[in-house]
Amino acid sequence: MMQKTNACAMEIRQLEAFAAVMTTGSVTGAARLLERSQPAITRLVQELEAEIGYALFARSGPRVTPTEQAYLLYGDVERMLGSWRSIHSRAAEVGRGGVAQPLVLAATSALAVGLVPQALHALQESFADTPVQLRSAAPEQVVHDVLNGVVQMGASSLPLEHKGLHILWMGQAPCVAVLPAGDALCDLPVVPVHALAQRRWVTMSNPYRLRHKLNAALSTNVGQGMGAQASDFMGPAIETNSSINAQAMVRAGLGVAILEPLTALGAPAEGVVVRPLDASVLFDFGVFVLAGRSPSGMVQALAQAMLAAARAVPGFVQLESTESNR
Template structure:
């Protein structure tokens, strides 16, 4: 494979046509077509189905694009870093975080850190929890902030925090008049929630089911991969969002009310770095600033990193809950 082939493939994927890719790359249309065809011959399968000047990615094309896009992005970072070294600039702080933590915690921490140490170049990428972990393990990020679990080999967990989920609903909703929203009141309401079944959603489903809102009622759910999306859906009157509290704190939307629930649904998150790499002074300062910023938020509880396994057993089952609670405390 050649870099030009990968760039041509990515450009066609982005623009949806060979003509558009040619304009984007400042190359001729035949040259782009030839590069894509050479790549297809190299890997042994078609990346696109052709419809005249337009193309449709094959399933294999979509799968390959994820890695190609990541590789080209890494190459672009190398180019930028090389230019920064030539200019004598400091290395940027490379961060990855789930959208909730990128919105509700990192801006506060970065402001606090820069107030003490001065400004510095920063690259912050918002991604899914799994992608945050991958970015840290692969070295694409020096620090990651994500929900639990974070027990992957190669990660160093620096601290773990916990906050209760909240109900987010339109200000004119009758439940917004309450200081605390009873979970039972949501039994007959349409719920807006996260789609990832292996993290916070697992606890949401279990808790709502105990309150009579069965996850089997698929018509009573709106699922999304973004808590910002969930807030927008709630503001449109499409349901009540049950969310972690950081998004509503970091990116509040006009017309919405945020209310605590009468039942604790814990959102548990942590800060990680690559285990095998030394921690730089800016990264260490940010780890401390993140903890300080989180500690200022309502109902924040810090857990020792040694409690990670016990927390997972308590949150997901599979152990003696009473013993786990004792070990967590």
């Protein structure tokens, strides 16, 4: 029995060594980070490579370069190690007599910034003794984490058409124009979409979510007023996977953006002016848990507090569950 426990511990050490080399970029840095010798780190990585059957690093003398397989594996390893560290912390807490169950959430950056902090603030007295972990990730990863039980609740943009999910609530709110301070359009109470034609844009890189709806709305508006496609409407684009990044780029004067309103509400930035649009570009989002598992009282309370925070967003409308395929 002791031998089996040691084997499990060795597997964790292998993954820790791999993650440390990926993080620091070298065996030397990993050894320093984990307070182990360089030969020990090298041995652990080699044992892991032998176990999985392929190389994780290409070696050239003292230098190591991650392989493509290493990059593909790294995200899963980091999440597993994060869960492992949570178990260690939880075990220590239980040993000290702690009984509060941690609340673990995953959300896209917009909802992590625009709804979760406000909801936790509204419930801070109830959650005073509850450890909370918030993971910010891409929509697909948020869904993955909920389906695999890594987190207790997820919040993401739509669509959320998956049999394994139970939607607690869904809503939509109109997107907004985000402009650098001093832009001539800042003087307008409502920004006409056609006024953004041929400007440099900062836009979302995922073509199947907000970007898809934005392109459809632009094609409709541009087609009516200018006889062109959305691609003709935009100037050179800067793409990013985070609305926080987009807002920062607008603040730096790199372009204009049409973004969901949650980031502007939850993390207002100096040097940026937010205005409503004269066109309907709707951002759809929802909060969900694993189907077939009753959410805890904490999860239900937080979901309702997030809904209350969403209702403060101008133009917010709660959706029926039949409207989830958006």
